[in-house]
Each structure stands twice: as structure tokens, then as C-alpha cells.
Amino acid sequence: MYDLGATRPKEGIPMQCIVPSVSFFVKQRLCKRLRECRDAGLKVRYLIILNLLHGRSAYRTAHVLGVHNTTVYRVANRFREHGEWGLYDAREDNGQTKLSEWFLQLLQRLVRGSPRQYGWRRPTWTRELLVETMARRTTVRIHVTTMSRALALVKARRGRPRPTVRCPWSKAAKTRRLNQIRELLATLPRGHRAVYEDEVDIHLNPKIGLDWMGRGQQKEALTPGQNVKRYLAGSLDVDTGEVLWVESTRKTSALFITLLNKLLARYPDAPVIHVILDNYRIHDSKITQAALRGFGGRIRLHFLPPYCPTSNKVDRVWQDLHANVTRNHTCANMTSLMIEVRYYLRKRNRKAMARACQHSCARRMPRAA
Template identity: 50%
Template structure:
């Protein structure tokens, strides 16, 4: 497999089969062999194609579903740039926090784990799912996370977070919140609570469907990777104890994957 063959293979993988005229949405090794032959390259076996893919570091991955932002590209980029400038150049005495909510399910999220040959990890699910919700705020300058827990993802959960932040940052005249366009962030109850707080909070809304602009999304991904994925907790109370222990350790150790043992869970409880 010469360098030209590998370059043509990389170019093919940058698109889907439909981009190159095939009536199939995903690549197979057999179809890649046909595509490379169609481009004038030598026809190779499926096994050779597999070895070439491995040498390129290519591997099967799950597709990532996304919803496109309805804004024009220049408008979306300008808004994200404005929020970035707020984080970097905003007044030092006015904290900037990224806010979002996350669902915690008693039925575990299933994910990959290292296993020996012939083995496969088994995760027993409780069957009747239960849910809890967290609303969190990540300080973009200090990395400190503040969160509250609730049984529903309604305006009351977000309002509870507002009061917690008002108490935590009591010396700040203004607190800037970067958040998405969820209805709980602009409901009548929320607007009333913001008025009661004396206008200390300034809400900066992200463009629609731009989760990559909210840094707390990374925290929730780490939470699922460290706690909820493949978990074996039989009760919601036990699962939430691990969730709170992880977030507390993350604040203390300043690490996305803090070192925790069962004794730490008992002390945190």
C-alpha cells in the first residue's frame, strides 16, 4: 500500500459513501475496496483494507447526533466571541459562570470498559427507572463548581441555584451567567426570582443548539464517565451519594477524574 493509496483512502473516509455516489450511508471494508478500485488504485482484499485502516488509526465509532444552529454562521460566531471576551476581559470582581442542568438516571448508562478476551462486562439494571436532576454553575476563572439537586427539572431547580450563587458570591455586585435557551431560564417564576435578587444576575444566552459554547457540558460528560456509566447502585440515594462525592472531590482535587475510594464516600455522607 503506497502513500498515494493511503491518501486516497483518507480522502474517502473524510466523507460518507453517499458523498461519493454510493447508495449506502456507512462504510464497510468491502465498499472501501470498491471505492479505491474505482479511483484507479489497486484492488485489495478485505483483510488488507482492514490492516491499512488500522495503520491509519481509523476505527469504528458511533455517530454523534447534532442539531444545527438556525442562526447564520457569522452571527453565531460573533455571539460566541462576545461571550469569550466576557470571560477573559470582564471585571475581576464580577464572576462569570457557565450554567446547565443534567439528568441522573438510576438505570445506568452503558459504556465501554476494559475486559479480558472472552469476557464481557455485565450491568444489571433496576428495571423501574428513577431520575434526579442537578443544576450547576462552573466558574470559568477558578474552575469551582456549584450545584443543587432536585426531583424535577423545572424553574424551581434553577431558582434554587440562583439563591445558592447569591449566597456564595455575596460580595459580587453582578454575577454573569452563560446559559442555553431552556424555558426554565426565562420563565415567569425565574424572572420574578431575578427581580427579588435585585438584578444582581445578568443572563447571557448562547446561540440555539450550541452546547460546545458551554464549558459545564464537559463537567457533565466527566460525571457520567466517572459515576453513572455502568454503575451498580441499586438505590437512587446511593447513586446520588456518589454523584455528590465525585463533584466535591473534583472541586478539591481540581481533576476531571479525582481519586476516590469507598471510605471517601462514607465521610462525604
């Protein structure tokens, strides 16, 4: 008997070995069923058999119908063993699908956790590990490729976890402080200014991040022999989105005080400048407190809860800075890298000020009657 698992019939093998010869009346019945059929998949299987019965090779049949060679042999095998009934789709007789709603809900809960919570030593999930865990918990074992479909159905994805530190404050205290800051911004007196403040480290060693590459290729990010750092202290204006920044080779109280002086020079008419910031040590040092007393109360500090970077809006600016400048950069020295940093921040400020001007003009325009 001819091996139907092959991709193409060998030379000299007659077509009758692939499908049995049938009478003229059987061919006529198959043609009639083909015309009456409304199922696209079933039509293709009828056409495969009719092409083979008319003497076409399996390779030519697959080419004409736009299917794979193995599909032709599989359909021919079913027709030879079961006749015309073998052409019908019998998958509904397989019983209920393994990827039931209950199975997918359990898989979704599984992905949210860690393998260690289910007795494994590995800290991250693999498809094989998910298959084994689901088999233990549900007695339903699926293939790894089926697990890929199941993960797509529950909208699971492979991603990098975000490193976080747990806030030592209670949830009530954290919520109370954030509400106080929101109320401050909502009821800011006329003439007062509010800014978010934070520092960022600029490393000559490039931050490694995802990038598009050719198949089988991997880009290289050259690193210097010795890392060099620069520190930026920056503020984000709540109203305009403008970023003010100062630079230094050391992250000390002097860097923070320099930024405060720049804020006073930028907003000379503001009676009070409210600075929303984290509780880093240079923000509350003795040198900083002495400088604040020298400012005559024009600058007030409002501290965020500890380890709460998502509430500091300027942190998003630093993330964009890394994404657009420092990640996978090719600068050979710190001077050229800082030129790119300053160019990005100035360009961002021009866009922010243009948006602020548009919003201001839109508010001043009278409404149409």
C-alpha cells in the same frame, strides 16, 4: 513430489525430497555467501537451506532459527525450483505498490464521508465495502487485510459519531455572540463573578459505555424494572473551577432559581454574577424573569447560541460525571447513586480549589532578580 504446503514432513520422507542434494563445493559456496551477506532476511534463508542440507528436519530447522514451519517449506520450494537465485528477495520486481500516495489520499477522503454518498445503501463503512469502492474508483483491487494496513497508514480508526444538532443561527451571528462572551470574560470588572450553568439528568438506568473485558466474556449492567430520574442544576466558576449544584426530582424553573439563590449566597460580596448558559426554556420563563427582577440586577444572564454545548464549559463536568459515576454503575437505587454523585462532585471541588490556591500563590510570589 512432497507437498510443501504441509506444516511438517511425514515420517519416512527423506530430506532429499524437500531440497535436492548438492555437491560439497556448492555447500562451501553457500557458506561463503552466508558470511558475506548483510541482509538479515537473506541470511535466514541461507541458514534454512544449509540446515536442511546437513540433514536437519524442517521442524527442527524452524525451531532453531525461530521461524514458522511454512517459512522453511516456502524457502525450500524456491531453492528447489530456482536454485540459489530463489533465495533472493524478488519483491522489487512486482512493480509499484498498490498503496500509493494517490491511493491513500483517495481512501482518506472516502473514510471522511458516508457510503451513501457513493451509491451504497449501507450507512457505515466496512473494510469489504471500502475495497469494493476503491476498486470501482481506481481499478486497483486489494485484499481486506491490505485494506486494514491502508487504514492504519491514513490513521483511520473505528469510533462512535458524536450526535449534534445544527445551530439555526448564521455563522456570523454565532461567532459574534461567542466573541461577546469571550470579551466579557477577558474584561470582567473587579469583584464580578462569572460562571457557566447547565442542567444534567441522572438516570437509575446505567449509561452503557466501553470497558475492558476478558476475551470471550461480556460484562452485564443490571437495570431496574422502572427508571428513576434526578435532575441537577450546576454552575462552574470561571476563575476557581468550583462546581455548585442543586438537586430536584423535576427540571423546572424552580430548580434554576434555587441555583441562582445558591450563587448569591456563595458570592455575597459580588456586585454582579454573570451566568453563561444555553437557551433552555426554564432559563427564560416568566417565573425566572420575575425572580431576576427580585435579585436587583445582581445576576445577569448571557445566552449562548442554540445547540452549542461545546462552548458551555460545565458540560465537560457532566461528561466526566457520567464517565466516573453513572456509566455502567451497579447502584441498586437512586439514593446510593446520588451518594456517589455527591462524593464525586465534592472530591472534584477539593482538587479544583487546591489548584486555584496554587495558582494564586504562584502569582503572588515575587520574581527572582
